[in-house]
Amino acid sequence: MSADVQLDNVWVKFGDFVAVRDASLTIQGGEFFSFLGPSGCGKTTLLRAISGFQHPSTGRILIGGKDMSGIGPNRRPTALIFQNLALFPLMTVWQNISFALEVKGMNKKARRKKADELLELVALPGQGDKMVTELSGGQKQRVAVARALCAEPEVLLLDEPLSALDLKLRQHMRTELRAIQQRAGITFIYITHDQGEALTMSDRVAVMRQGVVDQIGDGTTVYDHPETAFVASFVGENNSFSGTVIEITDGLACVQTECGLLRSRTSSAAPLKKGDDAVVFVRPESIHFCGDDTRRDENGLVATLAHQEFEGHFWHLALKTESGHDIRMSVMNDGRSEVHEIGASVPVGFSTQGAIALAPGELAAD
């Protein structure tokens, strides 16, 4: 069973401080939905509001179409996996997992059986009699998932559960979680500040900034079609060029910047008009070297190579334009790309489609 979750104009305030500002969105039943945002943007607060530990100051939360106001966390069809897991250290693994059944008064034998099934599901067969303190980080992680699933929630809420794990294990657990979600068929609401995590696992991502949900969409939409400057700068890397819109035609913008006239796409969700201030965002991987044959729809720049890093499949280059603007650029190491000396002056360019002009706004801190 899975239920949809609907937020209607939800605000959460701590005194004068607004932690969540007017969040309205619907998460479909069975969806893997992520909230992505920097530390302190209100992700945990929003999740606690959904699970019932935090009352919204105003607004409503509906789960499966039912208004949740006045319903405590123990009576909501949600299960929360805490940022620090919060396993019970004085209970064994199987007792942890079957705690929700113990609450319901199920007898010990049935509980044990269910716990063993769930251990199977999270790939920890036969570990039921260990104490949780004897488990590794990744195993604890899985026990926490099993404990939450045991409550047979319609919505599983996960608060950065992978942040404490090392990179390898994290990548492994991502696939695992995704697989568990598809097997269990329930709604997952996942919180993270790691964009790679959000993009690889989720059906849809909501990008949050200081309590505000800036944009909701699937991974490619959020990455390729950002609607605010914050989303463009927070999800993936981006170069930015500030300027003024000179002309708008057919959804294409011409922006006068300190690096010259740049042409780019615009976002239909956040239209610009002539005379507006704007920022042109270009991904490092959209920039390439170009010779004298710059095509008509291309933007061209001349910059000096300041620094380069080799990452195996990519070269990461740092360039500086004549006007002193820093540009980051990634070049695929496919054996065809040119090699330049540090300090060399190189012509680079990017296509109109590879750039997007958005209204200026807060940028993500690097």
Place this chain on the structure above:
Amino acid sequence: MRNWLRTFLARNGIGLSVYMLGAVALWVIVMIILPQLFMLDFSFRNNWQQIDPSRMGGPDDVYTMVNYHFLAFGSPNNPDPFNVVDVTVFFRTIVAAIFVTLFDLALCYPIAYYLAQVARGGKARLLVLALIIPFWVNELLRAFAFRILFGEEGTINAILMGIGVLSDPIDFVREDVALYAGLGYAYILLMIFPIYNVIESLDKNQIEAARDLGSSWWRIHRRVVIPFAKPGITSGCTMVFMLSAGALAAPQILGGPSSLWFTQIIYQWFNTGSNWPRGSAYAIVLMLTCVLLVLILMKLFKVKIGEIGR
């Protein structure tokens, strides 16, 4: 042990090590072991000092069970099968001390939980002050104040009669209510702080996790908070039990005329009875019983002695 000694020496140097070990040894021997050994020795001797000082150190001055025998069976011309007065008082004291301990536990656990997990900042500090400041008043004064409060013409009776709940005053002192209240109140801090200390270190998320999984408040306490707080509960109970079983001033002042506390009998042997050997024997029986009870309790609740120190 030898390894430990070596690292200890290496870390602190010879001079400091000898000084520290010496100080600790002196403390343990002079303050703890020696006095108890003297008492133990006393308890197995006749009271020749009072009966006939000339026989001290003589051939009659041998170890004897006479004092323990007296506690159990009374004087040779006691018509009863056992020493009714002393044995009754002994068991009543133990049971009453257990009762006081349970009462304190029931009273203090919620306070400790509230302080550790619910109250924040200013409110918590205010509550702690309210708990501590009354203990600036010394023990005797507090006991006499309780007498005024609980006496036949005391405040509580006055109020109860004033609002018409009672027509005749109840003698709370005679009924031992004053004694239990006084003893219970005297040791609440010793119960609250060990429990508070442990619950304070319990991750709030565990409580929320249990709640999120559908648990009622009652079950959260039974399955999550109390198991975690067990060392603190045990150490609080141990202290309150030991101290109330061994209390003297409160029973002296607040006890009803008919109800002796076992410590009062011990005190009488030492003081008015001038029979130190017998007093020692009584005191040792009380001490050993209390220690035994605590050890049984710890075994029962599976608490190790090391955990209590935390």
